[in-house]
Amino acid sequence: MLDWLIVGGGIHGTHLSLVLRSAGVPERALRVLDPWDEPLERWRELTERTGMTFLRSPGVHHVGLDPYDLFRFAGRRRAGSDEHFRGRYRRPSLAIFQAHAQALAREEGLDGLRVKGRALGLTRTRGGLRVETETGNLDARRVVLAPGSAPPDAPPPWIPVLEEAGVPVAHLFQKTLPLGPFRQAAFDLDRPVLVLGGGLTAVQLALRLGREGIPVILLARTPLRVHAFDSDPGWLGPKFLQGFWSEPSPEARRALIVNARNRGSVPEWIAGALRVAAERQEVRVEVGAVCRAQPKPGGGAVLTLEQQGDTVEVAGVLLATGWGGAPPLAPWLGETARELRLPLSPCGFPVPEPSLLWGGGIHLSGALAELEVGPAARNIIGARMAGERLRDFALHARLSPRLATPRRTPGDRLAG
Numbered sequence: 170m171l172d173w174l175i176v177g178g179g180i181h182g183t184h185l186s187l188v189l190r191s192a193g194v195p196e197r198a199l200r201v202l203d204p205w206d207e208p209l210e211r212w213r214e215l216t217e218r219t220g221m222t223f224l225r226s227p228g229v230h231h232v233g234l235d236p237y238d239l240f241r242f243a244g245r246r247r248a249g250s251d252e253h254f255r256g257r258y259r260r261p262s263l264a265i266f267q268a269h270a271q272a273l274a275r276e277e278g279l280d281g282l283r284v285k286g287r288a289l290g291l292t293r294t295r296g297g298l299r300v301e302t303e304t305g306n307l308d309a310r311r312v313v314l315a316p317g318s319a320p321p322d323a324p325p326p327w328i329p330v331l332e333e334a335g336v337p338v339a340h341l342f343q344k345t346l347p348l349g350p351f352r353q354a355a356f357d358l359d360r361p362v363l364v365l366g367g368g369l370t371a372v373q374l375a376l377r378l379g380r381e382g383i384p385v386i387l388l389a390r391t392p393l394r395v396h397a398f399d400s401d402p403g404w405l406g407p408k409f410l411q412g413f414w415s416e417p418s419p420e421a422r423r424a425l426i427v428n429a430r431n432r433g434s435v436p437e438w439i440a441g442a443l444r445v446a447a448e449r450q451e452v453r454v455e456v457g458a459v460c461r462a463q464p465k466p467g468g469g470a471v472l473t474l475e476q477q478g479d480t481v482e483v484a485g486v487l488l489a490t491g492w493g494g495a496p497p498l499a500p501w502l503g504e505t506a507r508e509l510r511l512p513l514s515p516c517g518f519p520v521p522e523p524s525l526l527w528g529g530g531i532h533l534s535g536a537l538a539e540l541e542v543g544p545a546a547r548n549i550i551g552a553r554m555a556g557e558r559l560r561d562f563a564l565h566a567r568l569s570p571r572l573a574t575p576r577r578t579p580g581d582r583l584a585g
């Protein structure tokens with residue numbers, strides 16, 4: 170039996186594996202379960218897909234342990250400041266961020282911790298927990314759930330109409346995103362591809378298509394909302410979190426999170442890039458929502474916009490409407506919560522302890538820890554915030570190298 174199993178080997182899972190190693194958990198006692206071949210592979214795929222070249226977050230937010238590690242790494246590689254870090258917050262280039270993560274994975278032997286697979290269920294066993302995967306079960310005394318966000322919500326009802334008619338449609342977050350059919354349709358029909366969404370990923374995708382010479386319309390529900398970050402930096406420390414933590418009700422915390430998150434916003438430098446692309450006629454920007462879609466006999470579709478009643482003719486549709494609002498790991502997370510009698514808030518998300526222990530040896534990170542970590546939980550910095558608590562837990566409980574077995578009593582906070 171493992172001492173620790175981390176479910177999810179993205180930014181959070183990778184950082185947390187480094188945290189546990191630094192807290193003395195031996196390599197043989199720790200594994201990271203993830204369906205991709207390499208650490209952070211899903212993140213790399215998605216960021217490359219959008220065509221982004223710089224992160225939105227500051228250079229002190231990365232997967233390593235020391236906040237300044239990325240700057241040191243860039244220095245070692247003689248990667249110039251201007252080339253790889255931008256602006257007041259020294260936002261890193263995607264290239265240096267990835268190179269740093271890959272180097273860490275190599276140096277720390279993270280490949281050796283990985284088990285390829287997807288968690289399909291979580292149950293209690295004698296002395297620990299069992300995670301079911303497609304290829305067998307993994308037993309561990311403690312499990313950290315770090316699976317990222319839920320898959321996108323169902324698309325608007327007019328999307329299946331287009332799909333049935335053979336119009337190219339895809340979601341930016343689906344497993345792979347071949348752009349060939351969109352490029353071909355745009356070229357054959359001499360019509361643009363519609364990118365649906367008004368947030369950072371939608372704008373970056375539209376900019377990328379524009380740069381590649383694919384005619385593109387960006388359709389957002391509202392005019393661009395401009396904010397430097399996903400949430401105010403006050404949420405990274407006591408300035409705002411003190412009030413959040415003093416609020417005992419999960420519903421009230423959820424409301425604070427919803428208010429605090431600048432969902433669907435872009436930073437000024439991206440808004441500027443879109444203005445330039447629009448002036449150059451590389452991207453056409455429209456505000457509105459589609460109320461009707463009519464496939465055209467020769468290919469493509471005519472979309473009617475609500476209110477103004479305008480129509481746009483498109484060759485295909487790329488959905489960039491973000492992650493789903495539900496908790497990740499559906500449907501089994503809810504079943505596990507019921508079976509192990511672990512607390513869920515009315516919004517369906519777990520209610521963890523301040524240590525991010527949910528109960529029964531299950532620890533949380535990312536979206537699943539949001540009701541304790543606050544609005545930045547899903548970001549890169551959320552991994553660091555969760556990592557601090559996990560390290561404190563592991564050290565305080567003297568869990569390494571020999572871990573205490575979590576008690577079976579539901580809700581037994583001390584033993585976890």
Ligand SMILES: Cc1cc2nc3c(=O)[nH]c(=O)nc-3n(C[C@H](O)[C@H](O)[C@H](O)COP(=O)(O)OP(=O)(O)OC[C@H]3O[C@@H](n4cnc5c(N)ncnc54)[C@H](O)[C@@H]3O)c2cc1C
Binds near residue numbers: 179211226318547548
């Ligand atoms: C294009 C883009 C740009 C972004 N830019 C920034 C930025 O600049 N700064 C910032 O702070 N944030 C940014 N974000 C948000 C970013 O997604 C998060 O900060 C980060 O990826 C969250 O890490 P994570 O580990 O929670 O999720 P992920 O990186 O998505 O990793 C989750 C992993 O868990 C795996 N997994 C899921 N379910 C299971 C299962 N059942 N069993 C096993 N494994 C599972 C997934 O396959 C994946 O490998 C960006 C997001 C996108 C999409």
